[in-house]
Amino acid sequence: MTTTRNNRPDPHGGPTGRVAPIDDAEPPAGSAAAVAEAGGAGPLPAEAGQVSEKEARQVAEAARETAWDRPSFGKELFLGRFRLDLINPWPRSDPADVARAGEFLGALGAYLDAEVDGAAIERDAHIPDEVFHGLARLGAFGMKIDRRYGGLGLSNLHYCRALMLAGSANPAISALLSAHQSIGVPQPLKMFGTPEQKQRFLPRLAAGEVSAFLLTEPDVGSDPARLATTAEPTADGTGYRLNGVKLWATNGTVATLLVVMARVPAGEGRRGGITAFVVEGDSEGITVERRNAFVGLRGLENSLTRFHDVIVPKENVIGGEGKGLKIALTTLNTGRLSLPAMCVGAGKWSLNVAREWAADRVQWGRPVGEHEAVAKKLAFIAATTYGMESMLDLCCLLADDDRNDIRIEAALVKLYASEMAWKIADELIQIRGGRGYETADSLAARGERPAAVEQLLRDLRINRIFEGSTEIMHLLIAREAVDAHLSVAGDIIDPDAGLGRKARAGARAGVFYARWLPTLAVGRGQAPRAYAEFGPLAAHLRHVERTSRKLARATFYAMSRWQGKMERKQAFLGRVVDIGAELFAMSAVCVRATAERAEHPENVELADLFCRQARLRVDELFTALWSNTDSVDVAAAKRILAGRYAALEGGVAAPPAELPWVAGWQPGPSTAEDVRRRIPPLG
Template sequence: MGSLFKGFERIEEARDRLSGRSFMAGLFAGRPDFPLLLLPEESPAETEVWESYRPRLETFLTTQVDPDEIERTAKIPDAVLQGLFAIGAFGMKIPKEYGGLGFSYTNYGRALMLIASWSNVLALTVAVPQSIGIAMPVLLFGTEEQKRKYLPLVAREAISAFALTESVTGSDAANVQTDAVLDSGGMAYRLSGEKLWCTNGTIARYITLIARVPARRELCDGRTVWVPVPEGKEAEDRVHTAFILDMDLPGVRVRQRCQFEGCRGIENAYMTFRNVRIPAANVIGDVGRGLKYALTILNVGRAISIPAICLGMAKQAWQPTLDRANDRVTFQRPLAERQTQRMRVGRMAADLFAMEALAFSVWRMADRRDYDVRIESAIAKICCSERTIRFLKDAQTIFGGMGYETADSKRVRGEPAFGIEQLVRDAEMYRIGEGATDILRPFVAREALDPHLERARTYLEEEPIGLRRLVKLGSLAAFYIPWYLRQWIPSPLPSRPEFRHPNVRPKLRFVERASRRLARAMFYSVAWHRQALRDDQGRQNRIESIGEDLAAIAITGLYAEAQRGTAGYVEAWDLADEVFREAKVRVKRQIRALISNRDARSAGLGVKTLGGACPALSAGIIARGLRDYQMPEKDAVGTGEGRKQAAV
């Protein structure tokens, strides 16, 4: 059903159907399975692993890492990277048998959150090799020989990276143009192309690279597989394939270390490949399944790395913000006594609690191998990145002018040198990286609509006529009439003590009711809009937004009860109630807008302005278009042979 989501056709081909338990899948279907949110308590052994490692990591950060120096110089010192290798921080997710620490996802998330609370740039540098560098694809899809050769290296001495994005692709992962062609001897591939925004690319020894391989289909052991063709002759298609690339190979060129608004210490590369010879043994998994592998490993970053880093950044800002609100006096009154700021801080507290509850829940789901967390991962990434930006902007508002000034500038006068402006600049990276919000929302909607899209394939994608139309409509009616009637019948909450708590029960009842309303609204959207739904990102975004808020309500309610029961944290109920209060209003509004909205009017105005219908909006200035800012091609960094390593 890829044609219903325009531009996602290649990604749709690589997509697997949900293969494990998923709370979000049930919620979108109108039948949330609340017991899926009651995950087993962490084992004492896993708790001990973290408690024994945490002091070592914390001591290293506070004694060996100067985050202000990283921001000032835009460089992580080599001594810091080597120190992290020495304490195993680059091998947290690698099993002990291959030289790593063998952490659970939950402990890995805790570690990244701790590092990010000291330096989010350092946390990102540590996360990339383990989330999307060669560690995860080799672990999940590589041969035993590849695991024994490469995993000890990236755990203890060699930084790795992930090369997917190209200048013409952005978030369109399927539109890779880099080629890897099997040579005539069948022993190596010749790689040509380029990659952009490869985090850690300027310092990596190995990268996971996705390229297109000319291949043809063949039948092998009863299944159709892609077989690469020498020199690309008689190929049926160019299929996405994953490789381990040694950055020391001849023909690899790092053309530029990219610079960004924030995250100044990251080593992000624009690189080119000219006739690079990659041994055939360096193919990861099967030819033609590289995009599938890429989508799978990106789930790790979405579920664990990005939420953990965002949580660390928000928690880093929390206490300084409270201190500022309590200490700053305006018009003879502390800022903390003003209702506007009290409301702002209350919302910040609720956001932080929701992010923590959602992140830890998804981490624990990921540790359970019988869960399919692709929807939960995307929602966790969206929720944590978006709320962190709002959280940090609220904190900057409380700091006022001090929030706009750099830490180094404040230090000169003896002011507390807390860099909230840096955190605000850095946070945008996590909204964009590993699946931008505007891409992940349609992705979630696609998964949510999957049962309808599969069942009504013929009805949605073509116009049945005559008897064939009647037969199809009859078949759909036989299923959907009883299905639709069930969506009006409440389902009782499971008879477990966690769900009977007076502060949990009303929240879950609202989620169950709203889930059925959402299921009906999604059904109306599919039935009425059919093919038009593929371009209706307004409705797609609302589907994700409603699911995100309902998940936040359910998870924070149960999380608050767990916090109260195990840690005596009674204030958790105030936080969960605030999450519920705000989310409930949004859910009701978004469900109504899912059925009836004015998106077409706004989009129509956008069409006019994109077509040049409002030139007066540029009047009164020295008008320049985007191309006016482009340097001559001869001066661009990508031309010529360049250097092996771009200048820092």
């Protein structure tokens, strides 16, 4: 429970983008709302997975959470409205929650220090059974599960701090706990499960059973419209028969409970669509065919899993037929916070190594940290770690308060932290030089401190792909950022809209823009004394206010210029989102540093440093909005794909071409050995 003054109504009015609740009466067949009601997926295509680009977009659009019934700082920021009141004063956690979490975090830290050998997990690519048992005894598998079901009921803030701590022992442990609770069975059931489902499954999970989330398929990643796993209703109406193959299921080799996304065919009296099921991991017909191996997170238990005629009772449907993708995306609003938690942990670890090494290592008569080339890297690591942590803590506190819509903010911090943590790790390797490229075991064998810097780089790389790649996150956030425009003017640029719809949209747009556009001309950020209560950080907040209006003007101009073609301007949209992320980060550090300046006056310096660096990045992004090689690059890519420059590829040994880039699969029983791993019951 947190408290903050963040539930004020929007003083500007304007469209909310609200839609009818999910269980309202069925909309007319064929309408956009009907597609949404079907979970964005109707009957299985004639050839599984083959859908048009238009159909794929409809599925993605239908899966969105379209209602804006709570305020959103991020949404307002992209509209040029700097609603600082939504995040200031800095939210505070309930003292009782802080005390309970403090006890757990202390016990977790002591256990990790005394009992967990992170280097052995990396070496053996294996988290020992004893670690599973130790974490279960502490309650770590129930951190996000309510206490009434045997869990710890931690806040989002303290859950993320626990993940950060676990990841510092070995990142595979935090990935295990995160995949289990943030996207596995506990979170969807917490948000959408029935009381009976919660009572049946959550106590098992809180006690130490492991769960996994299975959506991705060999040929289905960010485009769920092509989902091919089916859930055919049984003849007696008591359940469903699952058939399909799921790829990259984190925890899939050890999970005893699964969330599986499968397509229910539409039929008479049946809406069908992509549906979420809770599936017992030991059900007949499930085969774990592979444990996948990766460049990093070597201890990850990640699977290729086949379902052949797996019977799932109808009582195990989460939220109803056709609601699967909406459930997945809504769950990710807070579920995405776990990845930046691990990125913040990586930043803190990197800062410690960089600071101690750069102070100890002497070259040319001075510690290397005093040389400007290294000093700039140290400053970037310190400032960016503070920025990432401020964004994450703010998002967690807002999520705990539950009076703000944080879908944009959570997506921004996931995007920003995964990119920045990668840059931090790269800079750390550069600071360490050859020792940064050397493994920890090799360093130790030579009698030097085993700082696993190269492992950090390998482990962090997946965060730019996990739970929405950087490219997909850019598009997802951009779609939400322009939602207010599309809700009033979308039909104007929709080629399928008739004249009547276009005329009505034109009238709505005229009213909205007549009120909105004048607000972008002048704002509080132009007043020399605005935000004076923030002391030395006030100038940065004035800059954020002015820049948010500038960003909104640029977005409006681009929409007017490109109209329906704007969705293909992915590089432009990515820059718009990156500017918004920097502005959000600047806002977070200024509010946080001001709130804690009595206890930590040094953080005002970090906030100032971060904002100065961020403003330079923002300037570069604004320049690149209109001065770039985007169109030239797209044209060149078409020629590259056509093979025009294939001769350039000569002179090297290319990967063997005997196998396809994406392996096909056929329905039917598995012919592979089952490689599932079962953790012995806790004694």
